[in-house]
Amino acid sequence: MNLTTLAANAPKAELHLHIEGSFEPELMFDMAKRNNVKLPFASVEEIRAAYDFSNLQEFLDIYYQGMSVLLFEQDFYDLTWEYLERAAADNVIHTEIFFDPQGHTIRGVKFADVVGGISRALSDAKQKLGISSKLIMCFLRHLPEEDALATWDEAQEFLSLIDGVGLDSSEVGHPPSKFKKVFALAKDAGLHLVAHAGEEGPPDYVWQALDELQVQRIDHGNRALEDQKLVEKLAESDMCLTVCPLSNLKLCVVGDITEHPIRKMLQSGLLAMINSDDPSYFGGYVNANYTAVIEALNLSREEVETLLRNSFIGSFMSKSEKAVALAKLDQYLSQT
Ligand code: ADE
Ligand code: ZN
Numbered sequence: 485m486n487l488t489t490l491a492a493n494a495p496k497a498e499l500h501l502h503i504e505g506s507f508e509p510e511l512m513f514d515m516a517k518r519n520n521v522k523l524p525f526a527s528v529e530e531i532r533a534a535y536d537f538s539n540l541q542e543f544l545d546i547y548y549q550g551m552s553v554l555l556f557e558q559d560f561y562d563l564t565w566e567y568l569e570r571a572a573a574d575n576v577i578h579t580e581i582f583f584d585p586q587g588h589t590i591r592g593v594k595f596a597d598v599v600g601g602i603s604r605a606l607s608d609a610k611q612k613l614g615i616s617s618k619l620i621m622c623f624l625r626h627l628p629e630e631d632a633l634a635t636w637d638e639a640q641e642f643l644s645l646i647d648g649v650g651l652d653s654s655e656v657g658h659p660p661s662k663f664k665k666v667f668a669l670a671k672d673a674g675l676h677l678v679a680h681a682g683e684e685g686p687p688d689y690v691w692q693a694l695d696e697l698q699v700q701r702i703d704h705g706n707r708a709l710e711d712q713k714l715v716e717k718l719a720e721s722d723m724c725l726t727v728c729p730l731s732n733l734k735l736c737v738v739g740d741i742t743e744h745p746i747r748k749m750l751q752s753g754l755l756a757m758i759n760s761d762d763p764s765y766f767g768g769y770v771n772a773n774y775t776a777v778i779e780a781l782n783l784s785r786e787e788v789e790t791l792l793r794n795s796f797i798g799s800f801m802s803k804s805e806k807a808v809a810l811a812k813l814d815q816y817l818s819q820t
Contacts, residue, residue, distance in 0.1 A: 500759035
């Protein structure tokens with residue numbers, strides 16, 4: 485069996501997925517119609533043609549525009565369910581998904597409908613697809629910390645549905661230190677903490693995420709490789725990096741997929757793993773991301789196995805859940 489098939493059929497976890505970034509143009513169009521929202525595109529083909537980005541901000545502008553058709557609880561359910569069906573087809577057995585409540589509440593959508601629709605789909609996925617999950621609420625870093633604090637307040641009555649907090653949106657100019665207070669509150673409440681850092685921002689932002697926000701995972705982390713001391717710290721502390729190859733390609737974080745640093749990360753002892761980030765915008769779900777790096781870098785079987793194992797090791801599953809998932813993966817690998 486070739487390595488792309490081996491990876492595709494393997495049980496795996498996805499730990500870096502923005503649910504609003506899984507919004508396929510077909511569903512977006514249908515929803516725009518049923519909700520009477522005008523999209524600035526005449527067809528699904530026109531939407532897809534607009535997905536040509538030269539940096540993170542160009543993508544984000546279209547991403548926020550796309551999410552404007554999401555209004556009701558059922559919309560968030562449908563969006564999440566469609567992702568979960570695709571994840572199941574890629575043999576994802578555990579997923580930790582991000583959502584951006586501020587992208588919705590700012591338009592007058594009820595926080596309860598956002599979190600309600602997403603978590604109802606996650607709960608159905610456990611029953612019907614056998615996928616376990618965690619839900620991570622992200623703060624939009626281009627907005628002031630006061631807005632994040634207000635969102636934190638709004639989230640209080642839904643904390644039983646939320647497992648962690650994260651930090652996303654425009655990175656450069658919005659360092660992690662800006663969100664120290666709200667992350668301290670989330671830590672006190674016992675939530676998991678993650679942050680996007682080192683996607684476009686400098687290694688110093690990764691240091692800040694570790695030292696000032698006390699995160700348990702770094703989302704992306706590509707630019708950490710520019711700082712040897714930082715690489716050593718990340719490796720020694722088994723800090724997971726949730727890496728997104730096709731995202732890096734589409735947002736020009738790498739010039740070509742053959743230049744992707746995933747092998748270098750593994751060789752440096754980093755706990756890196758593979759994710760899709762915003763799959764409907766970047767050209768593929770998690771298996772397409774495995775395929776892209778396996779083919780471009782000619783990854784070895786050992787490297788592919790490490791990436792698959794890291795997907796569970798870096799997750800927020802309990803110790804016993806991790807042991808079960810890793811045993812399932814090992815059994816699959818031993819027979820393949
Ligand atoms: N929001 C959705 N995708 C993102 C990414 N790749 N980086 C930062 N913010 C995001
Ligand atoms: Zn992301």
